[in-house]
Amino acid sequence: MVGREVALFLALMGGEVVPICRSRLAGAFLERCGLTCRYGSVAFRDEAVTLLEDCDLVADFSLPRGSLHKCLTATRDLVENCALCAPARVPLVYISSIMALGVPPNAGRLRKYVFAHTQYAALKRHGERIGRRSSKGRRPFYVLRLGQVHGELQGVSALFVDEIRRGPIYLPEAGEIPSYTVFCFTIAEALQAIAAGKEKPGTYTLVSSPPWTWREVYGHFSRRAGVALEIRPAGSADHRYGGIGGVARKVLGLAVQQAYDHRELIQAYGLRWFPGLETRIRAWHLRRLARSEIGAMESKQGSWPKTLMGELLGRRLVSLTDSRSTMDEVAEKVRGLVRAEPIRIRRGEGSSHKAVPWVRSLG
Numbered sequence: 001m002v003g004r005e006v007a008l009f010l011a012l013m014g015g016e017v018v019p020i021c022r023s024r025l026a027g028a029f030l031e032r033c034g035l036t037c038r039y040g041s042v043a044f045r046d047e048a049v050t051l052l053e054d055c056d057l058v059a060d061f062s063l064p065r066g067s068l069h070k071c072l073t074a075t076r077d078l079v080e081n082c083a084l085c086a087p088a089r090v091p092l093v094y095i096s097s098i099m100a101l102g103v104p105p106n107a108g109r110l111r112k113y114v115f116a117h118t119q120y121a122a123l124k125r126h127g128e129r130i131g132r133r134s135s136k137g138r139r140p141f142y143v144l145r146l147g148q149v150h151g152e153l154q155g156v157s158a159l160f161v162d163e164i165r166r167g168p169i170y171l172p173e174a175g176e177i178p179s180y181t182v183f184c185f186t187i188a189e190a191l192q193a194i195a196a197g198k199e200k201p202g203t204y205t206l207v208s209s210p211p212w213t214w215r216e217v218y219g220h221f222s223r224r225a226g227v228a229l230e231i232r233p234a235g236s237a238d239h240r241y242g243g244i245g246g247v248a249r250k251v252l253g254l255a256v257q258q259a260y261d262h263r264e265l266i267q268a269y270g271l272r273w274f275p276g277l278e279t280r281i282r283a284w285h286l287r288r289l290a291r292s293e294i295g296a297m298e299s300k301q302g303s304w305p306k307t308l309m310g311e312l313l314g315r316r317l318v319s320l321t322d323s324r325s326t327m328d329e330v331a332e333k334v335r336g337l338v339r340a341e342p343i344r345i346r347r348g349e350g351s352s353h354k355a356v357p358w359v360r361s362l363g
Helices: 002-012 026-031 045-052 068-085 119-135 153-166 184-195 214-225 252-262 261-270 275-298 328-338
Strands: 056-060 092-097 141-148 148-150 169-171 182-183 203-204 232-233
Touching: 002 026, 002 184, 002 203, 002 328, 045 068, 045 252, 056 068, 092 119, 119 141, 119 261, 148 153, 148 184, 153 214, 169 214, 182 184, 182 252, 184 261, 184 328
Parallel strands: 056 092, 092 141, 141 203, 148 182, 169 232
Antiparallel strands: none
16 A cells, blocks of 8 residues: 555656556556556566566565565565666665564564564565665665555554544653654655655665654644544553553463564564464464454543654655645645545546545545
């Protein structure tokens, strides 16, 4: 969904966007919005040459699904082929995440870890390594480690609106601390800057510049949803754990607890060699997650969002604008597309019929 929404922003910001999708179904929404997709798989070398021809910049938003073993193999094929098959000297941007720092699932502070404590972090680190190795001597290579991504198509944004509707939001320092959020508008802006040669190759942490505070982020979505926002300092006497980040755990012994807390570290470095065992454990985890989410939906208590404290590490791009003042106009146009109000992008093309909503929007 990040790649889809960034494609809409780029098109509306004046870029010529070439979305690459594996199937007609995957490209249906973007085609409906007026973009012309190319269909095929970059994982195959002969197809990659055709799919990437005449591009001025290649951005890899792919996130393979399935067992870790399959995901690692798919990531290698995709990133290698992007590096080897794109036109000469064209920049390659690998879309990573700040989770590549290796942050454990239950951590409360951002910092860099020697080991990746989640499968997602291990996968992103793998993609970064493959990209650097394959691009060396061939093309400029960029890694954009995204913060928490928000936008019209982003599930986390819908969760923020749900939190606001459930009741008071409890935040450290009442939300007056910088967040690690980034909007799809800023990601599109970063790609434009890289294509224009305004940024040097390297690894960057991509968050809003300057960062929005948590209060500003929640305030943005409360205005969008037309719901009153109530923020209280974390630690208030009337605080109750509930919502997304308040799942209580029974302590079944130190050994069991430690294994649970480091479950994704074990999966990332151990289960990758046992795909069958990984599949069974994944099924157990998904059942447990479903029970947890159902319980959270039924909770009527105030929310305690999961926020990581500490300084956000990494270099920053220097050419970004302040999205609090530059995003609104184009974001409104993207919102019209998502709500299926036909704003056509291709010249000379109109729509004579009422559009059908394709995705859930925040409105």
